[in-house]
Amino acid sequence: MTKQRAAIIKVMRENCGHFTAEEIFLLAKEEYPSIVRATIYNNLNGMVEEGSIRRICQSGHPDRFDRNPMPHEHIICTGCGKVEDLNIPGLTEAMEDATGCEIEDYELVIHCKCPECRVV
Amino acid sequence: MTKQRAAIIKVMRENCGHFTAEEIFLLAKEEYPSIVRATIYNNLNGMVEEGSIRRICQSGHPDRFDRNPMPHEHIICTGCGKVEDLNIPGLTEAMEDATGCEIEDYELVIHCKCPECRVV
DNA sequence: TAATAAATTTAGAATGATTCAAAAATAAAT
DNA sequence: ATTTATTTTTGAATCATTCTAAATTTATTA
Secondary structure, eight states: OOHHHHHHHHHHHHSOSEEEHHHHHHHHHHHSTTOOHHHHHHHHHHHHHHTSSEEEOOTTSOOEEESOOSOOEEEEETTTOOEEEEOOTTHHHHHHHHHSSOOOEEEEEEEEOOGGGOOO | OOHHHHHHHHHHHHSOSEEEHHHHHHHHHHHSTTOOHHHHHHHHHHHHHHTSSEEEOOTTSOOEEESOOSOOEEEEETTTOOEEEEOOTTHHHHHHHHHSSOOOEEEEEEEEOOGGGOOO
C-alpha cells in the first residue's frame, strides 16, 4: 500500500460515481501533488483485474471506472450525458437462458433520458 | 455514391460478421487498391450516424462495426475472442420497466464461452 | 536494524486508433 | 459544359493509454 494508491482509493471513496482516469488524476493530485498519470492507470488496471472496481467503455470517450465491482447496468442520459447505475432483476437468468451457458461477465449500457432530462 | 463507398459496402455484404475498420480497410483495398484509411472511417462513421450499421466498442480493442443495424446483443467468447450476435426476447420491455422511460438505444455485451470453446 | 529483494512510481517517449485540415479529385446539379 | 457540392487523399495531429528504464519505496529476511 503506497501513499499514491491510498490517495486514489480515498478519491474514489469520497466522490460518488463513474470516474475517468483523468478525473481521478486531478482529484488525486490534490491529495498527493506529485502523482503521475501512469500511476493512476497502473492502479486502476490492477483494481479492475482483481475485481475491486469495473471499467465502463464508451466509444469515442475515455474509459470510466466504477466503484461498484458487481456486474450491473448503466444508463447514459442522451440529454446530459450523465452515467447512472441501474439494476434489472432477472437479467442474468435471461442471458443464461438465451446463451445456454454460464455468464462470466457482461456490460449493458442503456441510452435514454434521465429523470431530469425527461420532457414528458 | 463513390467507387470507394461501393467497395466498402460490397466488403461488408460479402463478409459476415463484425469488422474492425482495419479489417474493412484491408478487404476494401482488394477491391479498390488506392483506398485510404480516412475514407474507411468517413464512410463507417456516416453509416453509423444514418443508422445503417452499428458500432461495437470493447475497451482496449479497436471499435467493431456490425452490419446488423437493429439493436441486439453480442457475445464475446472468453476463449477465442469471437463476437457473435444474440437475441434476448423481452429485454427491451425489462429495460423499460426498470428505467420507466423509452429506450433510445442500448448495448449489451456478454462474456462467456462460445459453443466451440465450452468444456462441459 | 541493516541488507536485500520485490514491487511501485516516475519521467518521458512510444503506440495505435482515430480525427483533422487543406488540397485534389470526383460526383451531382444547373 | 460549368459550376457547385461532396468525397477522397495526404499527412500531420490528437488523445487515451501503454511502455521502458531508472529511481524510489515498501516488504522481507538476516
